[in-house]
Amino acid sequence: MSQLEMLGLSLTESERAAIRRRLGREANALELSMIDVEWSEHCSYKSSKHLLKLLPTKGERVLLGPGYDAGVLDIGDGDIVTLHIESHNHPSAIDPYGGAATGVGGILRDILSLGTRPIALLDSLRFGRMDRSPNSKWLFQHVIRGIADYGNCTGVPTVGGEVDFDSSFERNCLVDVVCLGIGKKEDIVLAVAKNPGDSVVLVGGSTGRDGIHGTTFASRDLSGKDSEDRSAVQIPDPFTKKQIIEATIEAVKTGYVAGLKDLGAGGIACGVSEMAYAGNTGVDIELSNVHLRETNMQSHEIMISESQERMVFVIKKGREEAIGKIFKKYGLLYSIIGKVTDTKRMIVRQNGKVVADLPVEVLVRAEPAPRDVKKPKYIDELGKVETPEPKESLDLIMMKMLSSPNLASKRWVYQQYDHEVGARTAVKPGHAGASVLRITDEKFLATKVDGNPKHCYLDPYNGTAGILAEACRNIIAVGAEPIAMVDHLQFGNPGNPEVYWTFSESVRGFADYCNKFKLPCVGGKVSFYNEDVQTHAAIKPTPLAAVLGLIEKADYVRNAIPSEDNVILQIGETKSELGCSEYQNQIFGTVGGRVPKLDFAAEKASQRTVSEGIRIGLISSVNDCSSGGLLIAVAEMCMLSGLGSTIDIAKCPSSAKRWDEIAFSESHSRFVITTSKANSPRIAELASKNGAKCTEIGTFKGKIFDVVYANKKLASLSVEKMKHEWETAIPRLMGDAK
Amino acid sequence: MKVAIIRFPGTNCDFDAYHVLKNVLHLPSDLIWHEEVDLRKYDGVILPGGFSYGDHLRAGIIAAHSPAMTQVKKAAEEGKPILGICNGFQILAESELLPGALLRNAGLRFVCKWVNLRVDSTSTFFTSGLKKGTLLRMPIAHGEGRYFLGESEIKNLERKGQIVFRYVDEKGNTTENSNPNGSLFNIAGVSNEKGNVVGLMPHPERASEKILSPFGSSDGLAVLGAFAKTVEVMARK
Numbered sequence: 014m015s016q017l018e019m020l021g022l023s024l025t026e027s028e029r030a031a032i033r034r035r036l037g038r039e040a041n042a043l044e045l046s047m048i049d050v051e052w053s054e055h056c057s058y059k060s061s062k063h064l065l066k067l068l069p070t071k072g073e074r075v076l077l078g079p080g081y082d083a084g085v086l087d088i089g090d091g092d093i094v095t096l097h098i099e100s101h102n103h104p105s106a107i108d109p110y111g112g113a114a115t116g117v118g119g120i121l122r123d124i125l126s127l128g129t130r131p132i133a134l135l136d137s138l139r140f141g142r143m144d145r146s147p148n149s150k151w152l153f154q155h156v157i158r159g160i161a162d163y164g165n166c167t168g169v170p171t172v173g174g175e176v177d178f179d180s181s182f183e184r185n186c187l188v189d190v191v192c193l194g195i196g197k198k199e200d201i202v203l204a205v206a207k208n209p210g211d212s213v214v215l216v217g218g219s220t221g222r223d224g225i226h227g228t229t230f231a232s233r234d235l236s237g238k239d240s241e242d243r244s245a246v247q248i249p250d251p252f253t254k255k256q257i258i259e260a261t262i263e264a265v266k267t268g269y270v271a272g273l274k275d276l277g278a279g280g281i282a283c284g285v286s287e288m289a290y291a292g293n294t295g296v297d298i299e300l301s302n303v304h305l306r307e308t309n310m311q312s313h314e315i316m317i318s319e320s321q322e323r324m325v326f327v328i329k330k331g332r333e334e335a336i337g338k339i340f341k342k343y344g345l346l347y348s349i350i351g352k353v354t355d356t357k358r359m360i361v362r363q364n365g366k367v368v369a370d371l372p373v374e375v376l377v378r379a380e381p382a383p384r385d386v387k388k389p390k391y392i393d394e395l396g397k398v399e400t401p402e403p404k405e406s407l408d409l410i411m412m413k414m415l416s417s418p419n420l421a422s423k424r425w426v427y428q429q430y431d432h433e434v435g436a437r438t439a440v441k442p443g444h445a446g447a448s449v450l451r452i453t454d455e456k457f458l459a460t461k462v463d464g465n466p467k468h469c470y471l472d473p474y475n476g477t478a479g480i481l482a483e484a485c486r487n488i489i490a491v492g493a494e495p496i497a498m499v500d501h502l503q504f505g506n507p508g509n510p511e512v513y514w515t516f517s518e519s520v521r522g523f524a525d526y527c528n529k530f531k532l533p534c535v536g537g538k539v540s541f542y543n544e545d546v547q548t549h550a551a552i553k554p555t556p557l558a559a560v561l562g563l564i565e566k567a568d569y570v571r572n573a574i575p576s577e578d579n580v581i582l583q584i585g586e587t588k589s590e591l592g593c594s595e596y597q598n599q600i601f602g603t604v605g606g607r608v609p610k611l612d613f614a615a616e617k618a619s620q621r622t623v624s625e626g627i628r629i630g631l632i633s634s635v636n637d638c639s640s641g642g643l644l645i646a647v648a649e650m651c652m653l654s655g656l657g658s659t660i661d662i663a664k665c666p667s668s669a670k671r672w673d674e675i676a677f678s679e680s681h682s683r684f685v686i687t688t689s690k691a692n693s694p695r696i697a698e699l700a701s702k703n704g705a706k707c708t709e710i711g712t713f714k715g716k717i718f719d720v721v722y723a724n725k726k727l728a729s730l731s732v733e734k735m736k737h738e739w740e741t742a743i744p745r746l747m748g749d750a751k
Numbered sequence: 752m753k754v755a756i757i758r759f760p761g762t763n764c765d766f767d768a769y770h771v772l773k774n775v776l777h778l779p780s781d782l783i784w785h786e787e788v789d790l791r792k793y794d795g796v797i798l799p800g801g802f803s804y805g806d807h808l809r810a811g812i813i814a815a816h817s818p819a820m821t822q823v824k825k826a827a828e829e830g831k832p833i834l835g836i837c838n839g840f841q842i843l844a845e846s847e848l849l850p851g852a853l854l855r856n857a858g859l860r861f862v863c864k865w866v867n868l869r870v871d872s873t874s875t876f877f878t879s880g881l882k883k884g885t886l887l888r889m890p891i892a893h894g895e896g897r898y899f900l901g902e903s904e905i906k907n908l909e910r911k912g913q914i915v916f917r918y919v920d921e922k923g924n925t926t927e928n929s930n931p932n933g934s935l936f937n938i939a940g941v942s943n944e945k946g947n948v949v950g951l952m953p954h955p956e957r958a959s960e961k962i963l964s965p966f967g968s969s970d971g972l973a974v975l976g977a978f979a980k981t982v983e984v985m986a987r988k
Contacts, residue, residue, distance in 0.1 A: 158860075161861050162861075165802070165861060165892070165894075166761070166763075166802040166805060166806070167763070168763025168764070168801060168802075250805075251802075251805065252760070252761055252802065252804070252805025252807070255760070255761055255763065255802070255805075256760055256761075342784070342786075343760065344760060427863075428860075428861075428862055428863055428864055429860050429861050429862070429863070430861075430863060431861070431863045431892040432863055433863060433890045433892055433954065433957045433963075434763060434764060434767070434800075434892065434957075435766075435767065436766075436767040436770055436771070436956065436957050436960075436963060437963075438963065439962050439963060441965065444965065451962060451963070567962060570962075749858070
């Protein structure tokens with residue numbers, strides 16, 4: 014066994030050669046361990062950095078963009094918002110409860126690292142099909158419980174998200190968490206160690222052996238050996254986290270905190286060296302000062318452990334005691350582990366003896382890993398697939414779709430989350446696509462995370478641009494203007510040229526949307542090596558977009574709940590785009606065909622129409638029309654309000670030929686909106702001024718969901734019956750409903 | 752005239768209660784860390800919700816044995832109004848300031864949703880201005896809220912008017928479906944014999960502003976408003 018294997022390291026031969034060249038000597042075992050975690054894909058972005066440069070990161074509200082623990086936006090009056098996204102995919106696949114809980118814990122620390130208070134969580138979850146696999150049910154149930162227990166206990170509301178089931182996530186579920194924080198501009202603290210002489214203080218959880226090699230574990234495929242992988246998952250402690258939140262906010266207010274960073278991936282080795290690199294300084298660490306949970310820990314274990322609930326503070330010289338008092342008040346352990354120096358070296362000592370001495374630059378700057386690209390063959394082949402003509406009645410099709418877990422009500426999930434704590438949640442989960450949080454009486458934030466691996470599988474460029482458009486439409490639908498986004502790019506092994514091609518197309522999709530809509534990307538994450546442990550097949554490409562919106566007047570806040578006698582309008586055009594739709598998937602089980610393409614000009618026209626319509630006061634309720642298509646969007650509004658609807662889909666703005674295309678295509682740039690009969694012509698005028706297609710298609714009234722196509726009645730369903738099916742679908746699968 | 756809002760490690764609805772008292776009811780209040788509690792200068796106490804001590808051992812039990820609660824007991828004896836919301840209710844029950852216990856929800860899962868409450872007793876400091884049978888809409892958010900007490904003791908509570916709130920349907924009936932956690936007799940909140948100590952699982956502080964209510968309601972103010980009035984009266988004494 015080589016030394017590398019004994020340490021469990023994943024550095025390649027060429028990386029080892031580069032280390033030798035840059036150091037001018039062989040690195041010792043501890044140094045190699047530290048470089049190994051820093052140079053892992055997870056920490057270094059070595060395969061993705063050059064492509065991520067395509068994303069625009071500046072904007073009038075952007076105070077800090079990518080490269081920090083979270084993006085920072087200026088929302089006026091001295092208020093700032095922080096935004097970040099993280100995943101905990103591999104840990105959750107092995108230990109769904111602990112993996113998901115520590116995923117939440119990690120992102121809370123990211124938000125806290127800027128000195129801001131976390132105020133909302135969202136999660137985007139992907140599992141295998143629950144009807145086919147008990148394992149997927151097990152993962153689903155415990156991931157939800159992990160998120161709930163952690164978020165609820167820390168008092169940060171989980172206000173939204175999405176859940177999606179697809180067989181490509183059978184053994185590699187995706188658990189993504191988005192977090193928002195708020196604070197004051199003058200209190201921002203950065204992850205930087207600038208002044209030699211300042212103290213480096215480790216606060217919170219004690220350091221143990223849990224989570225060792227968590228980053229390298231995230232940067233390779235799962236081994237398939239459960240016991241081996243499980244020790245790489247960390248242990249959650251939300252109660253301690255709550256104390257860390259309160260202590261950090263209190264400490265930051267003193268003005269004595271010169272730098273702040275969470276310890277997550279890569280532990281002390283990464284956290285401390287990155288702060289020194291950012292401050293162009295060095296650090297000198299004494300390992301015997303670190304408060305430990307276990308005895309006989311090796312130096313490399315202490316340096317790279319990813320034990321939870323830890324933060325690193327750089328405290329101004331002489332102010333250690335004042336800050337220590339705050340930690341004590343909240344019952345937190347802390348230790349002064351070192352000093353900031355001017356050497357630009359990371360020196361690690363054990364009882365005074367130097368055990369590692371590396372230039373910070375070598376540690377932090379990994380060798381770039383160039384990757385080959387090749388368009389996968391399946392894309393053109395599946396593109397030719399035609400969706401069969403429907404044989405069943407629309408009544409039956411609707412009931413089948415409403416009871417599919419992807420389209421069914423997610424109440425079973427969000428009822429387990431405290432989504433009200435904080436007294437801010439003005440638009441709650443289930444009431445609209447996006448959630449709305451009150452900041453002041455007249456200032457609100459809207460937030461939404463979206464993904465669509467089915468679309469991205471066949472067309473990663475349009476699929477990716479499309480999910481960002483969809484997230485923005487959700488933000489606009491609740492009355493907000495998008496002000497920033499963060500992305501999360503989740504793919505298989507980047508060494509596979511076909512996987513890397515989908516990755517590069519995806520980045521291009523985000524970049525084009527951001528540039529055309531002047532939407533800054535203020536942060537993000539890349540997660541590679543998402544593969545099935547048994548088949549080694551990569552997951553479907555799963556980029557995610559989380560968008561933040563600002564509402565500057567309480568009057569603009571909207572939800573998707575219509576009132577009786579509201580007329581229904583469709584904004585935007587439906588195209589013949591059933592490819593990889595929920596309809597195709599649920600009713601025919603086929604995959605392929607024409608996936609929705611994003612027409613940037615049409616998207617802009619629709620978004621502008623809705624945004625202006627809300628601001629003038631013409632639009633009363635809005636639903637984004639995407640997954641499941643038009644009929645699902647209208648049905649959701651019926652079930653939310655308890656009202657029936659009568660629509661004629663022949664009236665829809667559409668270039669599609671078949672009625673089921675009009676009903677279920679997932680074409681972009683569309684909204685379903687409601688208004689009064691009298692205001693309907695004014696919306697048509699507004700749409701035409703903006704160049705958007707728009708027609709009145711029906712009314713919300715009665716208790717029956719009626720669909721006609723020209724003169725032919727296609728569906729007539731009791732809303733109560735639909736609602737029952739929709740609301741009990743997931744509880745029934747989980748054994749919680751009759 | 753001032754209200755004390757007590758913070759234990761893990762309390763997380765403290766700021767919400769403070770916000771409503773300050774910005775909606777304009778009632779002066781202080782957030783007080785449990786180790787710094789001195790209730791002599793306060794006219795009322797709120798024990799807000801959250802997860803005091805991480806719900807370790809059992810929800811509310813560690814806080815119930817803290818020195819801060821010795822003072823709360825004294826304030827209760829003096830007749831000051833004391834309100835326990837959610838975890839605050841659990842702490843009051845564990846300290847035996849209120850009868851009964853709050854067990855794990857019948858469905859074994861945490862439940863966050865809006866419920867209908869019926870006011871069944873108007874002889875407390877928190878419901879005195881209301882009519883019996885009034886319906887209030889508020890959210891719940893808890894994993895351990897199943898009210899439990901021996902049957903004969905419950906009859907006693909009923910007789911003495913100590914059952915303050917019940918979970919009901921939209922029409923005001925106590926049904927199985929309207930009971931979110933399996934509480935005995937749909938009990939959502941109780942009081943002590945004097946009526947100055949009340950605990951309830953639902954969150955009035957989250958239901959006090961129209962913008963936060965899916966119904967455009969602000970029913971939480973019925974409870975917190977009555978509390979504010981009592982505090983004013985106490986302060987004048």
